[in-house]
Amino acid sequence: MKVLVVGGAGYIGSHMVKMLLGEGHDVITFDNLSSGYRDAVVGGTFVQADLADKAALEEVFVKHAPDAVMHFASYIQVGESVRHPDKYYLNNFTNTMNLLDAMVKHGVNYFIFSSTAAVFGEPEYVPIDEAHAKNPLNPYGRSKLMVEQALGDYERAYGIKSVCLRYFNAAGADPEGQLGERHEPETHLIPLVLQAISGRRDNITVFGRDYDTPDGTCIRDYIHIVDLCSAHSLALRKLMETNISRRYNLGNGAGFSVQEVIAAAQKVTGKPIKVAEGERREGDPARLVADASLARSELGWKPVYADLETIIQHAWQWESKTVGKPV
Numbered sequence: 001m002k003v004l005v006v007g008g009a010g011y012i013g014s015h016m017v018k019m020l021l022g023e024g025h026d027v028i029t030f031d032n033l034s035s036g037y038r039d040a041v042v043g044g045t046f047v048q049a050d051l052a053d054k055a056a057l058e059e060v061f062v063k064h065a066p067d068a069v070m071h072f073a074s075y076i077q078v079g080e081s082v083r084h085p086d087k088y089y090l091n092n093f094t095n096t097m098n099l100l101d102a103m104v105k106h107g108v109n110y111f112i113f114s115s116t117a118a119v120f121g122e123p124e125y126v127p128i129d130e131a132h133a134k135n136p137l138n139p140y141g142r143s144k145l146m147v148e149q150a151l152g153d154y155e156r157a158y159g160i161k162s163v164c165l166r167y168f169n170a171a172g173a174d175p176e177g178q179l180g181e182r183h184e185p186e187t188h189l190i191p192l193v194l195q196a197i198s199g200r201r202d203n204i205t206v207f208g209r210d211y212d213t214p215d216g217t218c219i220r221d222y223i224h225i226v227d228l229c230s231a232h233s234l235a236l237r238k239l240m241e242t243n244i245s246r247r248y249n250l251g252n253g254a255g256f257s258v259q260e261v262i263a264a265a266q267k268v269t270g271k272p273i274k275v276a277e278g279e280r281r282e283g284d285p286a287r288l289v290a291d292a293s294l295a296r297s298e299l300g301w302k303p304v305y306a307d308l309e310t311i312i313q314h315a316w317q318w319e320s321k322t323v324g325k326p327v
C-alpha cells in the first residue's frame with residue numbers, strides 16, 4: 001500500500017514511517033520541518049512542503065497517488081494555543097481542510113487522524129471512553145475537535161472514511177534507539193524529567209501538589225509510541241476492510257502521577273534528580289486516563305510496552321544519546 005504520512009518528520013510521525021516501512025508499505029512523508037527533522041525520516045520518499053501550499057499538495061497527490069493518508073502535522077502546545085489561537089486554527093484546522101480537499105479531488109478515501117485527549121476537556125469521569133462529552137478547554141483541543149466534526153461532514157458529502165485516534169500521553173522512544181522525542185521547546189513531562197537527570201536541565205518543576213489525587217500531583221496515562229503506531233496500522237487495515245469510520249481513545253488505562261513518574265525515572269536510570277516546586281499549570285485536569293477497550297476489542301490492539309518503566313527506559317536510551325547537546 002502507498003501511505004502519505006503528513007507530519008512524518010515529527011516525534012510520532014517518524015516512528016510511524018519506520019513502522020510502515022517495516023511492514024512493507026510505500027511511504028511518502030510530507031512535512032515542512034517546522035518542528036520535525038529530515039534525519040528522523042528513515043526511508044521512503046520525502047517531500048518538504050507546507051500544508052498551506054495547495055500546489056505542493058496537488059503535486060504530491062498527482063505524482064504519488066497514495067491509497068491512504070495518515071495526518072500527524074499540527075501545532076501541539078496547549079499554552080501557546082491560548083495565546084495564539086489564530087496560529088492553531090490555521091494550521092490544525094484550515095490546513096487540514098486543504099489536505100482533505102486534495103484527497104476528495106484525487107479520490108483518496110482513507111484518512112487516519114491524530115486527535116487528542118484534549119477534545120474531552122475536564123473529565124466528568126475516568127477512565128474516559130469514546131462516549132464522554134467533548135468540551136475542549138483550549139484552542140488546541142477545539143482545533144482537533146473541529147477536524148473530527150468536519151470529517152463527519154466530509155464522509156456524508158464526499159465519502160471520506162476516517163479513524164480519529166485520541167492519544168492520551170504519547171511517550172517513550174523507538175526500542176532500537178534510532179528515533180526519539182525531539183520537541184523544541186520540550187514541554188512533556190518524561191523527556192523533561194530525563195533531561196534533568198542527564199544534566200541537560202537543572203531540575204524538574206512539579207506543577208502543583210494540591211490536586212485531588214493520592215499524592216497531590218496530576219495523573220496521566222502514558223502510552224508507548226510504538227503501541228500508538230501499531231494502533232494506526234491496525235486502524236488503517238480495519239478501515240479499508242470495513243469502510244466504517246471510527247473514533248478510538250488510546251491509552252493504557254493506567255494512570256501515573258507526576259511524582260510516580262519522577263520516582264520511576266530515578267529507579268530506571270539509577271540517578272538522582274533535583275525537584276523544584278511550581279504552581280499549577282493553567283488548564284491541567286487532575287486526572288486523565290483512557291478507556292481504550294474499544295480499540296482493543298474492535299482493532300485487536302494490544303499494547304506491548306504498557307509498563308511505565310519500559311516507556312521510561314526507551315526514552316532514557318534516546319536521551320542518553322544526546323548528552324552534551326543543548327536542550
Ligand SMILES: NC(=O)c1ccc[n+]([C@@H]2O[C@H](COP(=O)([O-])OP(=O)(O)OC[C@H]3O[C@@H](n4cnc5c(N)ncnc54)[C@H](O)[C@@H]3O)[C@@H](O)[C@H]2O)c1
Pocket residue numbers: 006007008009010011012013030031032033034035036037049050051052071072073074075076091095114115116117166167168169170171183
Ligand atoms: N505528543 C503527544 O503526546 C500527543 C498527544 C495527543 C495528540 N498528539 C498529536 O499527534 C500529532 C503529532 O504530534 P508530535 O508530538 O509528533 O508533534 P511534532 O511537532 O513532533 O510533529 C508534527 C510534525 O508536523 C510537521 N508540520 C506541522 N505543521 C505542518 C504543516 N503546516 N505542513 C507540513 N508539516 C507540518 C512538523 O514539522 C512536525 O514534523 C499532532 O497532531 C498532535 O496534536 C500528540
Ligand SMILES: O=c1ccn([C@@H]2O[C@H](COP(=O)(O)OP(=O)(O)O[C@H]3O[C@H](CO)[C@H](O)[C@H](O)[C@H]3O)[C@@H](O)[C@H]2O)c(=O)[nH]1
Pocket residue numbers: 076078116117118168169170187188189190192204205206207208218219220258281284
Ligand atoms: O515540567 C513539567 C511538565 C509537566 N508537568 C506535569 O506533568 C503532567 C503531564 O504533562 P505533559 O505536558 O507531559 O502532558 P499533558 O498531559 O499536559 O499533555 C498531553 O495531553 C494534552 C491534552 O490534554 C495534549 O494532547 C498534549 O500534546 C499531550 O502531551 C501534567 O500534569 C503537567 O502538569 C510537570 O509537573 N512539570
